[in-house]
Structures are given as structure tokens and as C-alpha cells.
Amino acid sequence: MLGLTSLGFIHTLLGLVALVAGALCFFADGAIASRSRAGRVFIxxxxxxxxxxFGIFQRGGFNIAHVLGILTLVVLSVAIWAERSALLGRLSAYVATVGFSLTYFFHWIPGTTETFTRFPRGAPLFSSPEDPALQQTVGAMFLLFVIGAAVQVWRLRARRSVPTGQAA
Structure with missing residues (x-):
């Protein structure tokens, strides 16, 4: 099964569903939020x-991928909390929006790494997770995240500055 264990296959399938659900959120609403069905599926x-x-150890023991999983769960929890809490006031929407987008970006790091260190079969695009070309690719994806997050923040600010009763 493409070098995947049963757990690896389930893990990959879940990740792909999350990526599709996140993309649907971005295209439909411009952001991921738990109020939409696709947003809840993403979360x-x-x-x-x-x-x-956490149960996959094909690259040895506990590694950077596991750390990224922990970081993703922390950011996801903060984003959910910010979305549902008024404690941060007007910042809540920004923290939630950027947090959910950051977790979407986090999906792409292992997804790109695992996919393109295996494919195309026999001549993978990247030689290893440490391949400089892969690191540049992740850097480019981070730049896209920063641009996307800035656009989302700009849209939130524009919506807040529209007087009551007028459309944004």
C-alpha cells in the first residue's frame, strides 16, 4: 500500500479530508471557522x-513530525478557544482565523515531505526531509500562508470598519 502501514493509510486519508475541508472553507467563506460543516470537518x-x-515511527522514534503534531493540537485548541471566547475581545476573531490557517499550513509540511520523498516512485522529487529544495518549498508555502493570513486579517478589519447596516 505505497509503503504505508494501516495506521499510516488512515492517517493519510484523514489528512487529505482535512485539506479538502480546509480548502472548501477558504473558497466558500475566506477562512476556516467551526460554524460551517466544512470547518467542523477540518477541525x-x-x-x-x-x-x-503519534503512532507512526517510520523515521525512527519521536521526531520533528511528532512535535509538529503537538504544536498543531495546541494551535488548534487556541483557535477554537479564541473563536468561542470573548476574553480576547476584538482580537478573538483574528487569533481564531490566523490559528486555523496556521494549522492548515502545518498539514502541508508533512504532506509535502512524505509525498515527495516517496514519489515519483524510483525517483522521488526530494531525497530526504533535509533536502534543501524541500526546505525551500516549505519556505515558499510559509510565504503563501503569511500572505493568506494577511488577506484574512485585512478582510476582518474591513468588515469591522463598515458602519452598522451597510454591507462589506
């Missing part, structure tokens, strides 16, 4: 992807 499958990832 749950992201959490399950992280949890199933």
Missing part, C-alpha cells in the same frame, strides 16, 4: 490526523 480531521500521527 476534527486535523485533530485525528495529529493523534494518529
Amino acid at each position: 476534527w480531521t486535523t485533530a485525528l490526523t495529529c493523534l494518529t500521527g
